[in-house]
Amino acid sequence: MAAASSSHKLTSPSKSPEVISGMFNRIAQTYDLLNDCMTGGMHRVWKAQACQALHLEPGAMALDVCTGTGDMANLLSRHVGPKGQVIGIDFSDQMLAIAQKRFSHIDNIQWHQGDALALPFPDNHFDGCLISFGLRNVSSVHQALSEMVRVTKPGGWVVNLDTASDCRNPLFWLYFSWVMPMLGNFLAKDRYAYQYLFQSTKTFESPQGIQSIFQSLGLVNTGIRYFGLGSVALQCGQKPEGL
């Protein structure tokens, strides 16, 4: 394990809905600015790759779980085109308020307030379903992915994009544990939220572990891709016919 991280003895931070939604409500106003600052804008490239991995056709129905301020829903809306439909769901009203404001001019996105662990949609409803930088925050990774698989149609893809707990680059861990909380303190006035980012990454399921959950839920053609010098990982899998 990287030298910078081995001195930290971490337990998983609280993932209670009140704590997590409260934290995102607090940082909603500066969330997009911080994303651009912390990744040098690279999160946009990774998100575009995650959208591609859903293999959506024009006219498709797509779900963006933990949509936050709506970046992914916006990208997906372009993929599915005017005849398609995108739903972005999140439990933070303040994050959703920003999403609605940013993308009020886009007709084919609907915003829902709701829980990723109990998606309010029927089985086999969407042509593709993704979650971006959200899975790390839920109290049950298995339950969230199980819900995503349930609402995806056979033949459709499920995609997760998030920070990678198995990153071996010590500079990344230094950056995550020191620079990001300082930036968070300076720009969002919330050091805790950006310390949480480090803690939740460090204690998160590994990309291989997430891929194993994909497989245990019956997804096929699973794969992993790394971005950002191994600091971010994408897992994808396809729901087979009959599942």
Ligand SMILES: C[S@@+](CC[C@H](N)C(=O)[O-])C[C@H]1O[C@@H](n2cnc3c(N)ncnc32)[C@H](O)[C@@H]1O
């Ligand atoms: C780091 S943000 C990611 C936002 C966006 N997907 C992105 O990539 O920029 C995580 C989001 O997940 C939401 N979230 C966390 N747990 C959730 C849950 N159980 N149900 C719904 N939303 C949840 C938070 O409110 C927050 O908006």
